[in-house]
Amino acid sequence: xxxxxxxxxxxxxGDLPALEAMAETxxxxxxGYVGLRISPADRMxxxxxSKIFAAHGVSVATRLDIKERSRHxxxxxxxxxxxxxxxxxxxxxxxxxxxxxxxxxxxxxVVLDPLGRVPFTxxxxxxxxxxxxxxxxxxxxxxxxxxxxxRLKGQLAMASQNDIDVICSSHARxxxxxxxxxxxAALCSQMGLDAPRALDAVSRNPxxxxxxxxxxxxxxxxxxxxxxxxxxxxxxxVAVPPGPS
Amino acid sequence: xxxxxRYLQVHLESDSPIAREAFSTAIRSSLKTLYGEIGMAEVDxxxxxxxxxxxxxxxxxxxxxxxxxxxxxxxxxxxxxxRVLASVRRVSGTIRSLRSRRVKPYVESV
Numbered sequence: 631x632x633x634x635x636x637x638x639x640x641x642x643x644g645d646l647p648a649l650e651a652m653a654e655t656x657x658x659x660x661x662g663y664v665g666l667r668i669s670p671a672d673r674m675x676x677x678x679x680s681k682i683f684a685a686h687g688v689s690v691a692t693r694l695d696i697k698e699r700s701r702h703x704x705x706x707x708x709x710x711x712x713x714x715x716x717x718x719x720x721x722x723x724x725x726x727x728x729x730x731x732x733x734x735x736x737x738x739x740v741v742l743d744p745l746g747r748v749p750f751t752x753x754x755x756x757x758x759x760x761x762x763x764x765x766x767x768x769x770x771x772x773x774x775x776x777x778x779x780x781r782l783k784g785q786l787a788m789a790s791q792n793d794i795d796v797i798c799s800s801h802a803r804x805x806x807x808x809x810x811x812x813x814x815a816a817l818c819s820q821m822g823l824d825a826p827r828a829l830d831a832v833s834r835n836p837x838x839x840x841x842x843x844x845x846x847x848x849x850x851x852x853x854x855x856x857x858x859x860x861x862x863x864x865x866x867x868v869a870v871p872p873g874p875s
Numbered sequence: 876x877x878x879x880x881r882y883l884q885v886h887l888e889s890d891s892p893i894a895r896e897a898f899s900t901a902i903r904s905s906l907k908t909l910y911g912e913i914g915m916a917e918v919d920x921x922x923x924x925x926x927x928x929x930x931x932x933x934x935x936x937x938x939x940x941x942x943x944x945x946x947x948x949x950x951x952x953x954x955x956x957x958r959v960l961a962s963v964r965r966v967s968g969t970i971r972s973l974r975s976r977r978v979k980p981y982v983e984s985v
Contacts, residue, residue: 769950772908810962813945816949817946819942
């Protein structure tokens with residue numbers, strides 16, 4: 631059985647009953663992971679929030695959404711924040727930022743608003759290493775839906791042509807915004823993804839990123855492809871980096 | 876050619892009770908908004924059952940239109956002015972299996 635993940639929920643962190651309700655709903659819907667959008671100022675509360683979700687069998691991955699106007703600021707944010715979050719998403723406000731985010735391997739998710747100014751062009755898709763996110767919350771506004779669907783179909787077709795992973799997330803702010811993973815996958819398949827890719831958008835793609843980042847953030851991680859598997863004397867000698875002398 | 880049907884068990888979660896007519900109006904309106912009248916004809920949806928006590932309904936649609944109907948259910952946010960969380964619990968090829976089995980968890984094995 632697949633492990634499902636909602637890569638972005640943004641609950642009000644101070645509202646404990648709302649958080650409890652969301653945790654209960656995510657557990658009941660069969661999610662194994664959720665990406666909890668949390669600002670750097672609130673990051674200390676992440677462990678308490680994780681406990682609430684863990685009680686319902688859901689593992690919480692901390693998620694940072696970076697929204698910067700220049701490439702320089704984006705890179706500065708990535709330098710300081712990458713090591714603290716399990717998922718890093720970049721909201722692309724202009725082409726320069728979009729290009730930098732798509733190229734940078736520290737970015738997990740690229741958020742391109744289909745109704746925004748930055749198109750998902752062939753040149754952007756060609757260099758994109760991150761996954762492209764579909765924000766379900768935007769579908770709940772009927773007035774914007776026709777244009778949104780038309781542009782999103784174009785984005786997903788471009789993603790499929792260039793073999794870019796797609797992630798579909800609810801961006802729910804309360805339990806009423808949450809959706810069953812199979813219903814989110816159905817939406818992706820209606821937007822032109824084939825059935826296996828649509829299911830991967832709510833399972834394999836977000837889960838693999840969360841797991842890979844957890845491994846990187848763990849103290850056992852040494853470098854790409856190398857991790858400490860035992861903590862004996864021999865292992866210590868390999869793992870400790872050479873000192874200044 | 877013989878038509879093939881699929882039956883969807885739909886659950887609405889809400890703070891207050893929901894009437895069958897309100898459920899029907901919400902689903903049909905969402906279907907029409909999303910796919911239009913031609914889409915409605917292609918999906919050929921019927922509401923076969925709605926249990927007001929547990930807000931559980933059974934919808935029927937063409938086999939080819941299951942994903943469309945799932946999307947329609949996912950876009951329902953309000954019924955009769957009340958906020959709801961609508962989700963498809965199960966999809967089956969026979970209505971008997973939906974009625975005979977108890978309510979299962981949200982996610983089917985895929």
